[in-house]
Amino acid sequence: MYKKVERQALYVWVYSLKWRKKLQRYGTIYYTSPKMKYVMLYVNSSKVPEIRKELNSKNYVKRVSLAHRKELDEHFVLKSKSTEEEN
Template sequence: MYKKVERQAMYVWVYSMKWKKKLQHFGTIHYVSPKMKYILIYVNSSRAAEVKKELISKNYVKRVTMAHRKELDEHYVLKSDADKRDNLEE
């Protein structure tokens, strides 16, 4: 049976895009921006801190940041019609 694995997104800024292939070793490459020279990779959440530490030590990496998507609240509440009318009257 399929087991869901929690993943963490990381933005890796590099000096040159020729290092893109090297980053495949650390996780799944999701997006590449040649103009801004960053690569979005997904890694297992359990290894995220370890991978970040290892990436920072590489000489071809400028900066590594974690994506903040997990911190965002994805549950939205729609206002009822009465609330909308009250806001219009004010």
Template sequence: MYKKVERQAMYVWVYSMKWKKKLQHFGTVRYVSPKMKYIMLYVNSNRVAEVKKELVSKNYVKRVTMAHRKELDEHYVLKDNAERKDKLEE
């Protein structure tokens, strides 16, 4: 059966876009921005530290930043209808 693997998004800023093929060896390339010269890469959570360390050591990488999506609270609460009616009446 399929087992869900936790993944972390990384933004890899490069000097030239010709290196995007090389980055496929580190994880799954999800998005490429040729204008801003960064590549969004998904990596398994248990390998994040070692992949980041290896990418920073490459001469074609400017910097590596982590996505903050895991830190965000994804549980939203809708306002009560009564509160919305009070605001509309004012």
């Protein structure tokens, strides 16, 4: 049976994109921005602190930041016109 693994997105800002291939060993590369020079990397949530610490120690990495998607509420409620008129 398939077991769901929680994943966390990391934004890794690099000095040059030639290091993109080295970042593949830390997780799955989802997106690369050539203009802004960052790589969006998905890693297991349980390993985020260790990977973040290790990436920050690399000389080709400017900074590492977490994606805030997990913190956002993804359950949206549409307001109907009748409820807007009552208020």
